[in-house]
Amino acid sequence: MGFDDSASVGSVDLETSLYAADNLSNGQSDKDELESIQSDYTDLLPLPLHSEAVEATLYETVTYAQHQTLNESTPKYSQTGSQANPSTTSRAAGVRRLCRDEQRARAMSLPLSVYDIINLPVEAFNEAISSCKLNHAQHTLIRDIRRRGKNKMAAQSCRKRKMDSLIDLEEEIEDLKREKEQIKEENERNARELHETKEKLRKLYNEVFRQLRDEHGSLYNPKEYKLQHSSDGTVYLLPRSTANTTNTPTEELPVDL
DNA sequence: GAGCAGTGTCATTTA
């Protein structure tokens, strides 16, 4: 599993954060949390959680070599994201603070690692827990850890999808803005061309009237006559009183242009 | 101290 988070603003390596982000709480609250496991789970199975035991359960001491091995072999301990993580410092020093469910798993002596509890396929998981002879408290805890772990990853992928979708929508907005600008420019270009064409037509119209003469050699008055062309391209000179009444002029005077 | 971003968890729905 894992995502290419290089292109996403808020994305993180899912399995990394799955195990790392739980470590943000302070030491005192960790102790409180761990001791509260007694009320959460040891109502079912009382466990002696003295302060030394709590300390031992809160931290896992690893050598640097072991830490490197963990980083290489199990992505859950690696830090691939750009976000700083407070647990990194302690890990570099050889001590990794356990996440809450790891603390719970250790406190209740679960026979499987948290990673396996979460990531084993259903059949293997069921086979494992049925062969381990778990008591009720352990069974409840191991189911809770699996549910929380699965949901944690689901929440992270859900958030990544949401972020990706947001980025896609923002890109779509930019594309539409560009398209709008292109259409606006095209409209302005068309308006200019229309204006130029009308101006040419006006000049041509005036030129035609300057050249037309009636049978007495007099100019036609543009206020009394107008030019109209039919669908076959023939241009007619019509008195304005009859213009636009039909496509087939009744008082025809073809104009040779 | 307020606001924000990131994250974990729970409840619920969907597949």
Next chain:
DNA sequence: TTTAAATGACACTGC
């Protein structure tokens, strides 16, 4: 029916 996945809502934490 059971399980996993998806998602909204809320709480917590660090900056």
